[in-house]
Amino acid sequence: xxxxxxxxxxxxxxxxxxxxxxxxxxxxxxxxxxxxxxxxxxxxxxxxxxxxxxxxxxxxxxxxxxxxxxxxxxxxxxxxxxxxxxxxxxxxxxxxxxxxxxxxxxxxxxxxxxxxxxxxxxxxxxxxxxxxxxxxxxxxxxxxxxxxxxxxxxxxxxxxxxxxxxxxxxxxxxxxxxxxxxxxxxxxxxxxxxxxxxxxxxxxxxxxxxxxxxxxxxxxxxxxxxxxxxxxxxxxxxxxxxxxxxxxxxxxxxxxxxxxxxxxxxxxxxxxxxxxxxxxxxxxxxxxxxxx
Numbered sequence: 001x002x003x004x005x006x007x008x009x010x011x012x013x014x015x016x017x018x019x020x021x022x023x024x025x026x027x028x029x030x031x032x033x034x035x036x037x038x039x040x041x042x043x044x045x046x047x048x049x050x051x052x053x054x055x056x057x058x059x060x061x062x063x064x065x066x067x068x069x070x071x072x073x074x075x076x077x078x079x080x081x082x083x084x085x086x087x088x089x090x091x092x093x094x095x096x097x098x099x100x101x102x103x104x105x106x107x108x109x110x111x112x113x114x115x116x117x118x119x120x121x122x123x124x125x126x127x128x129x130x131x132x133x134x135x136x137x138x139x140x141x142x143x144x145x146x147x148x149x150x151x152x153x154x155x156x157x158x159x160x161x162x163x164x165x166x167x168x169x170x171x172x173x174x175x176x177x178x179x180x181x182x183x184x185x186x187x188x189x190x191x192x193x194x195x196x197x198x199x200x201x202x203x204x205x206x207x208x209x210x211x212x213x214x215x216x217x218x219x220x221x222x223x224x225x226x227x228x229x230x231x232x233x234x235x236x237x238x239x240x241x242x243x244x245x246x247x248x249x250x251x252x253x254x255x256x257x258x259x260x261x262x263x264x265x266x267x268x269x270x271x272x273x274x275x276x277x278x279x280x281x282x283x284x285x286x287x288x289x290x291x292x
Contacts, residue, residue: 006042009081019064019090027088030057042082047071054086063123065153066091094124097158103165107141111199114224115139116163124159136163141200143168170195178210186210199224214240230259233270250276 013031015023030053036046055069067090074083099120101112118132129147137145148162174190190206202221208214216238225232237252256270274289 004080006075006080006082008036008038008040008042008084009076009079010083011036011038012083012085013088014085015088015090017064017066017088017090018092019062019067022062022093023058023064023088023090026058026062027054030054036084042084047073047084051086054088058088058090059125059127062090063093063095063125064090065094065124065159092153092157094153094157094159096120096122096124097154097160099161099163101163101165103167105167106170106195106198107167107200108198111224112136112163112165114228115200117228118161124153129161133163136165139200141168141170141194142166183213184211186213196220212242225257227259229261230257232257235272246278246280248276248278250274 013024013027015027017023036042036050040046051069051071055067058064058069059067068088070087072085072087076082096118097120099113099116099118101109101116104112116132116136118128122128133145133147136142142165144164144166146164148164149159153159170193172192172194174188174192176188178186178188180186186209188206188208190204192202192204194200194202196203200223202219204217204219206215206217208216218236220232220234222232224230233256235252235254238250239252240249241247252272252274254270254272256268258266258268260266269292271290271292274287274291276287276289278285278287
């Protein structure tokens with residue numbers, strides 16, 4: 001009858017697949033907290049919510065190669081009751097095997113392996129596989145990253161992973177021009193290499209010229225410097241200014257090491273040296289400053 005209220009009559013669980021025994025044992029711990037009870041109002045959204053909860057709970061503490069969760073509902077119109085069967089299919093437990101990269105041209109396999117944070121021999125979880133793929137893509141060194149898996153684990157439960165990549169162009173050039181009433185005409189040019197020595201070292205150089213100021217800067221960055229979350233930065237700058245009151249020229253050198261902590265905090269330390277010469281109409285002075 002349209003608009004009639006239905007209630008749950010029977011709720012069952014059907015578990016299949018090579019990992020069925022383990023999945024059944026896990027269901028014993030997962031089912032009681034929030035599963036619908038007999039006689040509760042049969043609401044579709046509640047069935048779907050429970051289905052998602054079961055799948056999430058089963059995947060959290062397991063190594064199933066495949067895992068799917070669905071349901072089947074049978075309506076009994078005269079008594080206004082519903083039988084619901086949750087359908088769980090759990091594949092065989094598996095572990096990550098070897099990890100191999102295809103498509104690398106200038107980047108080293110050593111760097112790619114560090115940037116793909118997946119542990120060989122670790123529990124097979126597709127969520128970790130997606131996170132590792134996203135981390136590799138986030139380096140901005142690849143235009144495509146595809147992860148290939150076998151149809152099923154090897155007899156010992158090992159799943160070998162093949163990562164097919166296509167590298168992006170690692171060099172870029174920038175150029176521009178500007179004009180302002182106080183400085184006049186200016187031009188800028190930049191060059192960047194994002195894989196200088198094959199381990200994703202980034203070198204950036206910028207030149208800015210105008211009638212009053214000339215600046216040449218360089219920055220070098222090396223990821224995974226002694227630690228997966230640590231980066232080395234080296235900086236340099238040559239500067240010259242020709243002002244109405246005085247002229248100045250100088251050299252800046254600096255370096256620091258930064259590490260990102262698990263809670264998002266950033267710590268680091270470094271040193272810098274600033275050498276500067278200032279000349280006016282009467283005299284010339286030289287300064288040096290060392291800072292930590």
